[in-house]
Amino acid sequence: MAKTVLVTGGTGYIGSHTTVELLEAGYDVVIVDNLSNSEKSVLKGIEKITGRKVPFRKVDCGDLSRLRGVFARHPFDAVIHFAASKAVGESVEQPLLYYRNNLVSLMNIIQLMREYNVPNLVFSSSCTVYGQAEKLPVSEQTPRREATSPYGNTKHICEDIIRDSVAAYPGIRSIALRYFNPIGAHPSAEIGELPRGVPNNLIPFVTQTAAGIRPMLSVFGDDYNTPDGSCIRDYINVTDLAKAHVVAVDRMTGDRMKSGFEVFNVGTGRGVSTLEVVRTFEKVNNLKLNYKIVGRRPGDIEAVWADPAYANDELGWKAEKSLEETLRSAWAWQQHLDGKKSE
Numbered sequence: 348m349a350k351t352v353l354v355t356g357g358t359g360y361i362g363s364h365t366t367v368e369l370l371e372a373g374y375d376v377v378i379v380d381n382l383s384n385s386e387k388s389v390l391k392g393i394e395k396i397t398g399r400k401v402p403f404r405k406v407d408c409g410d411l412s413r414l415r416g417v418f419a420r421h422p423f424d425a426v427i428h429f430a431a432s433k434a435v436g437e438s439v440e441q442p443l444l445y446y447r448n449n450l451v452s453l454m455n456i457i458q459l460m461r462e463y464n465v466p467n468l469v470f471s472s473s474c475t476v477y478g479q480a481e482k483l484p485v486s487e488q489t490p491r492r493e494a495t496s497p498y499g500n501t502k503h504i505c506e507d508i509i510r511d512s513v514a515a516y517p518g519i520r521s522i523a524l525r526y527f528n529p530i531g532a533h534p535s536a537e538i539g540e541l542p543r544g545v546p547n548n549l550i551p552f553v554t555q556t557a558a559g560i561r562p563m564l565s566v567f568g569d570d571y572n573t574p575d576g577s578c579i580r581d582y583i584n585v586t587d588l589a590k591a592h593v594v595a596v597d598r599m600t601g602d603r604m605k606s607g608f609e610v611f612n613v614g615t616g617r618g619v620s621t622l623e624v625v626r627t628f629e630k631v632n633n634l635k636l637n638y639k640i641v642g643r644r645p646g647d648i649e650a651v652w653a654d655p656a657y658a659n660d661e662l663g664w665k666a667e668k669s670l671e672e673t674l675r676s677a678w679a680w681q682q683h684l685d686g687k688k689s690e
């Protein structure tokens with residue numbers, strides 16, 4: 348019988364791509380999302396790609412009793428917990444919203460996993476826990492640094508909640524995946540990132556500028572201590588990232604974990620500068636992007652990229668897609684969105 352995975356935040360950017368990969372790997376999926384940062388129409392995209400209809404429950408993970416109703420109805424083998432608020436700037440303005448949403452949701456999930464004997468939890472963590480590391484690339488052994496935003500702090504605290512819960516409750520085990528910078532869209536262009544309002548992240552800003560929705564991309568700083576002066580990140584294709592979740596669930600349900608709580612970096616191992624992203628985007632999509640160099644963005648770190656060796660060797664997962672292919676997929680998705688608007 349197919350194993351069933353609860354995907355919280357499953358209509359979101361990474362959750363929707365992961366749902367597709369889980370379905371294609373033979374898992375059944377139930378999605379829970381409160382639609383605070385996504386749309387129900389994403390389910391149609393998932394169905395178009397996979398030919399399968401996914402059960403969807405519009406439930407807030409902060410609502411313990413409604414969430415309990417979902418656990419009572421479906422026997423889950425694993426939970427992938429994506430549901431969280433994720434805008435760094437907003438978290439500085441509204442810290443309580445971030446602490447409440449991100450921490451309470453996770454605690455409710457763990458409580459219900461205990462009540463319903465669901466042993467396996469995959470958690471969405473972030474490279475934000477490393478801050479500006481002294482040594483690059485960062486491995487899982489790189490010390491975490493004090494968070495520079497309430498959002499980043501929720502990832503620290505959530506990792507700690509999981510570590511302590513796994514130590515205290517023998518029935519629970521977990522894999523935290525520390526994502527680097529997820530970008531791009533499904534190759535079908537049926538699902539992708541759906542930013543609300545003015546995007547904070549680089550790629551949606553780039554694609555919206557190319558589409559004429561934004562007049563100009565601001566590149567934040569060219570005076571960093573990097574080869575071209577712009578910041579360096581590890582941009583990971585969202586489908587590659589989604590596959591890491593499938594491998595993590597396989598590992599947990601196949602009883603192959605080495606300890607109750609494992610942490611993996613999910614990145615490519617390649618650092619790419621902002622200007623390199625801009626140039627590659629222009630080249631592979633054969634267009635010119637309006638951009639200007641402006642001052643540094645407060646809070647930005649200069650450079651971070653992953654040492655993905657542990658994930659490569661131990662999980663048996665590796666990022667496969669090139670930056671070129673990924674930036675083509677991001678542009679195809681933007682065009683798909685623009686096509687829908689003009690329909």
Ligand code: NAD
Nearest residue numbers: 356359360361380381382383384385407408430431471473
């Ligand atoms: P997203 O906003 O697209 O997806 C999150 C989904 O969770 C949304 O559909 C939202 O409606 C839902 N949600 C939020 N709070 C909820 C709640 N209380 N109950 C039910 N649903 C709720 O974000 P994403 O980029 O797909 O991120 C998914 C996870 O990965 C988040 O935990 C995020 O912090 C983490 N992460 C993201 C990035 C990134 O750059 N995108 C990097 C590292 C980690």
Ligand code: WQD
Nearest residue numbers: 435473475547548549550552565566567578580621644647
């Ligand atoms: C990437 C690079 C900017 C926009 C954030 C969160 C982090 C993680 C991923 C969740 C930076 C530059 C950007 C623009 C630019 N999320 N940039 N002009 O800041 O690396 O990480 O998302 O956990 O926690 O902080 O991603 O996409 O915002 O920026 O020049 O308009 O692009 O300076 O170097 P970031 P980003």
